[in-house]
Amino acid sequence: MRRIILFFIASCLLAFGANAKTKPQRIVVTTDRLTENDMYCAKQLQEMLGKGGLSLYIVSRFDEQPQRGSIYVGDNPYINTDDLPEGGYAMFGDGNWFVLSGQGDKGTLYAVYDFLERYCGYRLYTPDALVVPDMHNFTLPSDTTIERPAFAYREVSYYYPNHSQLYADWHRLHTSVDREGLFGYFVHSFKDLIPANVHFDAHPEWFSMRDGKRLRDGQLCLSNPEVFDTLCALLAQVIDIAADRKIWSVSPNDNYNVCQCPECLRSDSLFGGPTGTLLNFINRVARRFPDKTISTLAYQYTRSAPKGLVVKPDSNVNIMFCSIECGREEAIATSPKETSFRKDMEDWKRLTDNIFMWDYVVQFRNYWNPFPNLHVLQPNLRYFRDNGVRMMYEQATGNDNETSWMELRCYLIAKLMWNPDIDADSVITDFCNGYYGAAGVCIKAVIDTMTAELVKSGNRLDIYGYSVDGIEGYLSSNNMHRYRKLMERAYNATDDTVIRKRLRYFEMALDFATIELATNGELNDLFPYEELPDNVDSLIGMTHQLTRSLNGFGVKQMMEMGISPDLYGQVIGRYLYKTFSYGNAYFRPVELRKQPSKPYTCDGAQSLTDGAGGIMDYRHWWLGFYGDTLDAVISLGYTDTVNSVSMDFYFYPLSWIFLPQSITYYISNDKQHWKQIGKHTPDNPAILATPAIRTFETKLDKPTKAKYLRIVAEPLPEIPAWHRAAGKPAWIFTDEVVVE
Ligand SMILES: [Zn+2]
Secondary structure, rough: OOHHHHHHHHHHHHHHOOOOOOOOEEEEEHHHOHHHHHHHHHHHHHHHHHHHOOOOOEEEEEOOOOOEEEEEEEOOOOOOOOOOOOOOEEEEEEEOEEEEEEOOHHHHHHHHHHHHHHHOOEEEOOOOOOOOOOOOOOOOEEEEEEEOOOOOOEEEOOOOHOHHHHHHHHOOEEEEEOOOOOHEEEEEOHHHHOHHHOOOOOHHHHEEOOOOOOOOOOOOOOHHHHHHHHHHHHOOOOOOOOOOOEEEEOOOOOOOOOOOHHHHHHHHHHOOHHHHHHHHHHHHHHHHHHOOOEEEEOHHHHOOOOOOOOOOOOOOOEEEEEEEOOOOOOOOOHHHHHHHHHHHHHHHHHHOOOEEEEEEOOOOOOOOOOOOOHHHHHHHHHHHOOEEEEEEEEOOOOOOOOOOOOHHHHHHHHHHHOOOOOHHHHHHHHHHHHHHHHHHHHHHHHHHHHHHHHHOOOOOOOOOOHHHHHOOOOOOOHHHHHHHHHHOOOHHOOOOHHHHHHHHHHHHHHHHHHHHHOOOOOOOOOOOOOHHHOOOOHHOOOOHHHHHHHHHHHOOOEEEOEEOHHHHHHHHHHHHHHHHOOOOOOOOOOEEOOOOHHHHHHHHHHOOOOOOOOOOOOOOOEEEEEOOOEEEEEEEEOOOOEEEOOOOOOOOEHOOOOOEEEEEEEEEEEOOOOOOEEEOOOOOOOOOOEEEEEEEEEEEEEEOOEEEEEEEEEOOOOOOOOOOOOOOOOEEEEEEEEEE
């Protein structure tokens, strides 16, 4: 094909001469081949060029030879794009005319947008940031470009492509709508195919066995023949309803509870592990549905390719391979920490070329933490491409949420998924200068400094990490000051209100990190802990400002598990209140009748009155009791009066942290005779709900003098039956007693 085009151009160059400066006059769609799609592409080109002041008319006709001043859009007599892959396209012209033509539904449209970007200087940085150059003196280029996507499927599950079709098309992305048209089930579908709430009571033996017990919230027992038959029957029904979907996921749920019944264990030993058992099962399903692709997961306990008696995926089996465990501080291909991932990837490559790569590009635990992962995107995508990946899924926040650095991150990923060999640094520079104007150089400096400091520290950058993870490296006090100085320069560089708003969006990540580090007692020189009472107002001020900004930008969530900006503000406010209200219990002696459980011992008994409240990070400031009662006695002193008692408990069922089943407050003057003053019996929601900090307060009818306060909090007797850790002891987490 390339040969055909070049030959053709050579003949035209002779006809018109190479240095002609021809202004385009018309957009031509070829009469006998005209489709609605090509007409749409022609109109997009017309509209976009019109924004730049170049007004062209569209004409439908047949030209034997390309005519001077014409831009040919869509199928045409001068090139056959049949050999290009879906979405691929060709752009060529000799300076007198130009041709834009592509393969499949989107190829020509991609050619139109690439023409605008590459030859005209248009940019679409975000759906609201279209850069339109002055097109009055534009002349047609003399050039040839043939583009083929590195990956047949390219999705970054982020806000922009799912809220702007223009953005998705311009950046050659698939969207969640495309995915839904392609996939019947997408992932973790065991629970959809054989739901526990429908089948568990009648057939517990269909579900995974752990420690001799069948689990509701686990996996399926793949060696049970009834499971295979039931699953295939249900799959046949749903395929009937949505027959146009090509790919159907039959894949484990999102947990590690693989079946360990004797039959499954026998199968695992035959195939060298649970992946072999799964793949054997999937191949059998795939043979039942030969005209569909059955997709399954190489994820967590099935990430390694089968060993022992090796099973190869059938030709209509797709392997969804996931990089959830990888660090983001260094490229997978070169990181000494990723040898086992590389082995798994390369093992799969030997078995199949039908790999769907599921990669992760944001910090899921803290969307707004600065997350300097841009430097690993390019080498990772190159590595995936070179290892047989055909479909690429970059998981970000899903359709509706946003994160720090979203504008640039999404833009860069889109470009790299199309072609991982572009010059990524010049894309970043172009973005910063184009999107932030004169402030761009400062933003680029923040990004570069942060990345360099992360790499220098050698610390892990984790998709489930926190700001405090960076305290010895890219988020050290010293570095935070450098970023703040650069932000100051950025603001000083521009008066443009649109750009200043973009700077604020960028700056929110620094505010978030500052608040997180301060509430973890880490950012000592900005908010010295001893002086925090004096600085509380400025910390509260920053929190309010961040919450206001996030709400102003329409941000809904602060993390994957939920938490709105308002709730985040409340948690920080409550933390500060607990920490600096100096209630009557502040630094009073505490006697713990039962010791806390490792590693959540915090500072021992004193933690309950040290004025350090917990935040939405279970690793800090929380005192934990694993399956055990919290029984604490606080000596209030002789003159203290009790008006109210309150304590907070952390609720985070994903990590086995539940609310106590009861919390009881007692007072006494002799530590012998206790008078109950309040009892709370909270309900734990029966779902893996959003984490929360819950307050349990008892107000007394009248102020009462007491020398001692006793708190007894009983954990749930065991983790409830619906949970994947059913039957195990539950944690309770508390931080501080506030007496007023
Ligand atoms: Zn089993």
